[in-house]
Amino acid sequence: MDGLYSFAGAKRNRGTAMPSSIHDYIEDRAGEFDALALDIWENPEKSYEEKRSSAIHRERLEASGFTIAEFPEMAYSFMAEKGNGRPVIAIMGEYDALPGMSQTCSATQEARVPGAAGHACGHNLLGMGALAAAEALAVALAMARLPGTVRYYGCPAEEGLGRIPLVKAGRFDDADAALTWHPADVNTPHRYTTSANIAMVFRFTGRASHAGMAPHAGRSALDGVQILNIGLEFLREHVERGTLIHYIISDGGARPNIVPEHAATTLYLRAPTADALRRVTARVLKVARGAAIMTETRVAREITHGKCDFIPNDAIHDRMAAVMGGMPLPKPTPAELDFARALAATVPRRDREATLAPIGAPLALLRCVVHGEVGDFGAGCRIGGSL
Ligand SMILES: [Zn+2]
CATH class of the missing domain: 3.30.70.360 (Alpha-Beta Plaits)
Structure with a gap:
């Protein structure tokens, strides 16, 4: 695993050679991932309607050497696979928007299209972040000459059924682990349970x-x-x-x-x-x-x-906390910090407390403009969960 994070034996030579770490792979392509995520933000599609958003992910993965299989169980669901043998690591991406939440890229409430859908909780980032992870992990396995298959599961309708029809159809049966993430205002493994x-x-x-x-x-x-x-x-x-x-x-x-x-x-x-x-x-x-x-x-x-309720996996979360803690976090630019300050100013302190306290996050984070480190908290906490 450590050999994966820093690609064993690879020499970094920006612009020509292969990246020397998962971090470098993603940094080198950050502009591409950002542009695709922004495109999905600007063209939000609600649950079960994610035709365009799904296609953007599929086409990118296909161009990166993944083999695509679409599933009949849910419209706009698919699997993209790269690598060989075990373990089979599933990374799940979701890309649905919420009705009535249309919003411009600004710190004030301002609909792009009044009454239209919008990416209120950042699934434009969820899908694309998961995609970046799948791409980088597949390259890392190949460069380290390790066996293993990386799969990206395009899962529509997180705000509804989510991936349940795919699970019921056995689409995850041969996966050894399934990982996902969600945009949030803290960096932490998801140790808390959901209802x-x-x-x-x-x-x-x-x-x-x-x-x-x-x-x-x-x-x-x-x-x-x-x-x-x-x-x-x-x-x-x-x-x-x-x-x-x-x-x-x-x-x-x-x-x-x-x-x-x-x-x-x-x-x-x-x-x-x-x-x-x-x-x-x-x-x-x-x-x-x-x-x-x-x-x-x-x-x-x-x-x-x-x-069902989300049951944390301590072994995976321990490992994830260690890897997250060792990975350089993105450094926000002064303009990004100003934007974060403007956003934070629109949310009353008690509302920010109400989102941090249930997940066990220290309230000292209220003093931070952005959470600039990795915290490891939430064990034993329970939140309402999605739906
Ligand atoms: Zn969400």
Whole structure:
């Protein structure tokens, strides 16, 4: 591994010879990776729509000597592979944007296209950073004459299902390790766990009638939705610690004078573990059934997505902390520091605390404009997680 970080026996000669380390490989191409990441930032695509973003990653990897395979399980998912034999190291990249988060490259809130999608949590960097790592690792293995296969998995829809359909289809079965990362305001291995979560839609069906002429003839699907939601509010007090319940009324009927025939609640549930999530989900189903009985409506549940809790791998994280600690971090330019200061000034201190404290980061970091070193924290902490 150490021999990999500094390419064994390679002599550095900028401009002509091969790079002497993974760091040099990436530094030499930083402008190319930056340009592609910026292109994806300026052309954001939401989950399941990442046609262009996926193609940018695929084409770059193909040009770098990776063999591409596209997967039928998810649109715009693919695998790019280089090298031979074991171990098989998977590096996962994601490139979806969030709805309504369009933003210019500036320190003030300013939509590029009002109402359009935007890369709010930096998946334009996530996908491209993972790609840079895959490229550099493949070169490092070849130069060190070590066996091993590097794979980049293009994983659409991190904000939704993520890579679950690919996992279920066995696409990761022969991988020895799967690594990923996420842009953040700290540099640390991801030692903290995340909650398990499930997203469900409860669709109520009642009987439409004119709300003024014949209200007694109607059975309101919206009543079912509202009683479900009120039931969830009472349930909220009596769930296991760390359980979170979030919902919206995703269909509330068309007009007040029509008793709604259809209505729906979209619900996200989070719990510390998958088992705890199963327990609270069973209770939510009882609340939904109760709401249907009370309102003489029918209810159907659809599970749209869900994930188990993230379980840290200490062996990998110990190694990652050591390698990260030994790697020179990028030095921000004065202009970049000014930009970071301007950004930080827009976020109240309590909000910055609210993102640092749950991951176990020392609050002394609030004094830093950027986190200029590698911290190793977060063991035993749990955060809400994605979705
Ligand atoms: Zn994200």
